[in-house]
């Protein structure tokens with residue numbers, strides 16, 4: 001297969017983990033005989049500094065022209081601490097989502113046995129938890145009408161039927177490929193937008209008779225994720241609820257630094273780690289590249305290249321088992337490995353496989 005990849009390294013540790021993602025991608029393509037080419041483009045604070053826009057038109061063109069985007073991270077404290085800043089790196093992320101029509105954000109919540117002890121939950125509660133959160137990504141409060149003056153402010157949580165239908169369709173398709181259990185998360189006891197979500201879901205459910213659909217209020221879902229994360233298989237929800245629940249989901253596994261994600265929709269899909277740009281670690285060669293490397297696995301799987309994805313997952317598990325780990329998950333007394341060493345170990349494993 002021929003693959004044209006747009007690479008957006010972004011800020012902080014972004015460029016370092018991006019390099020390892022690309023190295024793994026090259027190794028896999030070489031092994032399986034795929035032809036891959038890369039086009040690098042600016043985004044985030046880096047793009048603001050260089051061209052004054054966190055998602056420049058040129059970057060948009062590069063993304064549109066590619067088969068997939070390999071994204072790393074954006075964000076820089078100099079903007080977080082400046083409330084007067086007119087442009088922010090995060091706006092680049094939102095612009096990318098909107099312009100590429102990335103309405104479905106797929107965030108797997110899975111555990112790695114060797115990291116269970118890092119979970120804030122009891123071992124028996126979290127071991128074996130494995131679900132996917134599907135977050136609607138281009139609607140709701142993030143993009144609805146906004147107003148702000150010194151006395152009053154609001155954000156509008158608007159959703160249309162087609163927006164709800166298309167994300168539910170994605171969720172049902174995932175559920176069909178998994179354990180056939182879908183939980184629709186909303187706040188239908190209070191919000192009109194949630195009532196429309198629930199109405200549309202109830203209309204669609206009979207089209208998927210094999211899937212057990214249940215409906216859960218978001219407050220209850222937040223609690224259930226902690227009390228009984230194994231209850232969930234596929235969860236689908238609106239933008240804001242999904243933002244909050246996926247942070248909760250990633251942290252209960254103890255493996256936040258290892259979780260990748262995919263955003264798909266109308267145009268080029270984007271694959272990225274769930275974690276942020278960790279500016280304090282920039283240049284120190286300590287950032288864990290595994291979430292980025294696993295986003296490369298998700299990229300291959302998106303194109304139905306299952307063996308390629310499986311080999312990356314196998315290599316990642318082998319690196320963890322061999323204790324080739326970055327400092328934050330290193331077992332005491334183990335050898336020190338940095339970002340590049342972990343990446344290189346995985347590349348070598350793939351070459352030898």
Ligand code: IPM
Nearest residue numbers: 075090091093094242243246
């Ligand atoms: C995420 C992030 C973004 C979001 C921010 C950086 C705008 O938290 O991808 O979850 O809230 O969507």
Ligand code: MN
Nearest residue numbers: 243244246247
């Ligand atoms: Mn978030």
